[in-house]
Amino acid sequence: MASPAEKAQLLTPAAVQAAYGLIQPYVHRTPLLTCKTLDAIASTPQTPEALVGTSFEGQTPARPKFHFFFKCENLQRIGAFKARGAFHALLRLIEDRGEEEVKRRGVITHSSGNHAQALALAASTLNVPAYIVMPRISTPSKIAGTRSHGAEVIFSGSTSVEREAVVAEIQAQTDAILVPPYDDFNIICGQGTTALELEAQYAEQFGTKTLDAVITPVGGGGLNAGVATYFSDKPQTKVFGAEPSFEGADDCRRGLLAGKRVEAVSTLTIGDGLRTPVGLLNWEIISNKKKVEGVFAVTEEQIKAAMRLVLERMKVFVEPSAVVGLAVCLFDEEFRRLVEQEGGAKGWDVAVVFSGGNTTVEAIGKLFG
């Protein structure tokens, strides 16, 4: 079996392009939105008072200029970019092993969230049986969402060990094929189609003008690695990652500082899609400075402030995980300084990927009530 480093060699823009050819009939071309209000807010320097108590305390606030392009994967099927990877992984399985085998064996995964629903949708669309192992404590709406696509939901405990034990048990019974949530070549290529699409949408508006940067959330890292793969031969567009810092959820950022991937994370950040450590293959991509320029982390309060702006001012419904990239643009002085220095008076055109919108009014009530 190829090592992560060897597999990473094969992750090319052409592989993402090929993925897009396969999944296009099954996924939405989600809108790329602009918002002058958010441009203006992000282009206003923070007050010195706002930096008190942060690592930037005492610095002169940066004066960056932002033009945002929001890639709304909250409007993707099942409400998150995960539909791209799930369709691609399943279509490749069918291509590689034949329809008969995949339909006979079925597919299995463990996920408490968006990947569960995404694989359930892809499987029901392609008439493949799906077994989804979900922690007993998953939110009822996500369990219902997964079942509504006809998948069989099997409950497990919450830890990785408990989940994987149940997966192994079901696999022993059914011979179902595992479709991992993020640390997988085909999943990464699928998520990378987000980048291909947003670049095309930007070009439709601006012709040959260059997009300066793209920033995405980093949880398991599939989305960020996919986007970085797509832009890997376009060095004029820099790719960044964003994580919550709460309880060490910024494993990728910390790993980059230490020069070594952090293997385990235990956090209850409100960015519930970003609680996992970055995967092995994704780490190969994201830790490659030629592919990902940097990963930044934001606090829970900064995530909430960004979420409030997107809901109340943009009128777009997003989940907390979706806005960590915007929060970096609004609040991280290191990033803002970079945009000031490199973008100058013209500023930077920054694509911000809103990764999903699967939250509830009750959850918003708890966050802001």
Added chain:
Amino acid sequence: MASPAEKAQLLTPAAVQAAYGLIQPYVHRTPLLTCKTLDAIASTPQTPEALVGTSFEGQTPARPKFHFFFKCENLQRIGAFKARGAFHALLRLIEDRGEEEVKRRGVITHSSGNHAQALALAASTLNVPAYIVMPRISTPSKIAGTRSHGAEVIFSGSTSVEREAVVAEIQAQTDAILVPPYDDFNIICGQGTTALELEAQYAEQFGTKTLDAVITPVGGGGLNAGVATYFSDKPQTKVFGAEPSFEGADDCRRGLLAGKRVEAVSTLTIGDGLRTPVGLLNWEIISNKKKVEGVFAVTEEQIKAAMRLVLERMKVFVEPSAVVGLAVCLFDEEFRRLVEQEGGAKGWDVAVVFSGGNTTVEAIGKLFG
């Protein structure tokens, strides 16, 4: 001065068309969105149990088929359709009285909500001084929003009498010209451009196919009267109104039943944009059966259920007032029976106007927490 009945005669599709010519440079062409999930939910019969305790208890639930087209005025400037009427009224004032006079005297209105911000925006854009009388108890975000457009905010008590007394006082000092929030010829024509735009957007998708119905919220009635005016020479497209029923907020529906406009309302419905009685001129239009086919009312719980669906499933951020039309489509068996009978197997193409999106995460927390 012309009576409401005489003025109503002059409210024609051509007047709405003319308004559009004036305001087009100043307002957004908001998107007309579709949502298969909401189509499917609305096209599923309610359970007999869901009708228990309502006036439809014991009836066989209707089997209507809906194809929705959501006109997203929550994405309009200042977050509500009110920007259309305010720009139109002010542009007409300047046309009628001359720029010099309007700039010297300024404009004034009283509003706790979206009309305040809309007039403030229009006035600042056209360099006209604006005085906005707002009840002291208005939400801080709305006061801040109004001030952010450079308007002078003057506080008053909450009742109409108290508000109007303050308006008279400021007018005595400044000679400012009153721009009423809804019961006004130019305001109605401005709001009616919503209909013109959505019809054009529907035609872009479907050519000569006919839109079967449009449903809008009814508060003061400017939006509904404007939309009904625009469609008044297109009888194949029926116009409907929707109101909350809480504490008598359904004054228009009750007035239609009694054959006489209800003049006063005192309600604290969660549809806070719909707490006013329908205006005199608007009543002339809405009570004309040739222009408005019917007005339906929904409960607070039905508004909340519709709002939850729009936020969680459509991922679009709306205020409670915005979804009363959708709530009628989802829950009112009389309306649903009509769609079943007239739409048959093909169903009805229904445009639902989402009137605004000016709410806060705290307010959502209170509603659903």
